[in-house]
Amino acid sequence: MLRGESTNNSDSDQDSERVVIKNELSTLSFEDLQKLKEKIGAKVYTEVVFGKKQAMSYKPKVFKRDNKNRPREMSSKKPVPILGDVIPVKKQEIRDPRFDPLCGTFDKKEFAENYSFLSKARLNDIRLIKKELKQTTDPELEQNLRRLLQRLNDKEKSNKRKKLEREKKEKQKAEVEAEFSQGKQPYFKNKSEVRVESLVKQYEELKKQGTGRIQRHLKRRQQKVKKRSFKT
Structure with missing residues (x-):
């Protein structure tokens, strides 16, 4: 019983001393309080002003959920955890088969043989367009079809x-x-000889199609030469 009374007396003495200290501190300015806190330390300052029990009684707030299906509320004061080992992601390598040596070399003959069906489809389109040209009466549609046919x-x-x-x-x-x-x-022919031979052959083909084709071809060629002379 005496022990309990002595404990209560010591607590009351500490409370009275704390009240006196608080009264003295209340007269100090904020700047003086900060200097005092830095001088004696934040822990001692808290124990003197608020008491040891109150200083030790601080516990971090535990966030609880009213419903388990809701997301958990987290404290913003909690430090962000350091990232662990990031799993390396293999970079996807994009390759262009036109410039990739692993895809082989381009063969014009093989390419033409593999896509020869396009020529057959084009001939079929030409036949259908000619048939539609004979049936259409719309001048605008006829003009578009003629351009496509050409x-x-x-x-x-x-x-x-x-x-x-x-x-x-x-x-x-x-x-x-x-x-x-x-x-x-x-005997290897030079470029000029090959060019002359191709022009002669082209002229013979145009001659078979009629004089009108030759005239149109010569006119277009003259226009090209004229444009080149203007550029130079």
Whole structure:
């Protein structure tokens, strides 16, 4: 019993001393209080002003959920955890088959053979457009169809011309290899000779189609030459 009374007396003495200290501190300015706190330390300052029990009784707030299905509320004062080992993601390598040596080299002949069905589809489109031209009465639609027909015809002629040039080069290559195998020195034509031969052949093809085609071709050629002279 005496022990309990002595404890109560010591607590009351500490409370009275704390009241006196608080009264003295209340007369100090905020700047003086900060200096005092820095001088004696924040822990001692808190124990003197608020008491040891109150200083030790601080516990972090526990956030609870009213409903388990709700997201948990987290304290903003909690430090962000350090990131662990990030799993490395393999970078996806994008390759262009046109410039990738792993995809092989481009072969024009093989490409033309693999996509020869496009030429058949183009010829079928030309046939259908010609049929529609005979039936249509709309002048605007007729003009659009004629433009489309001209574009498809030009594309088909260009493909045929490239095919003939490719076959011609293959034939010349075979002749050169045959002459080499026989121990002869083959004759290589220069660019001007090849160009003259191609122009003569083109003129003969236009001549078969009629004089009108030749005149139109010569007119277009003159216009190209005229444009080049203006540029220079």
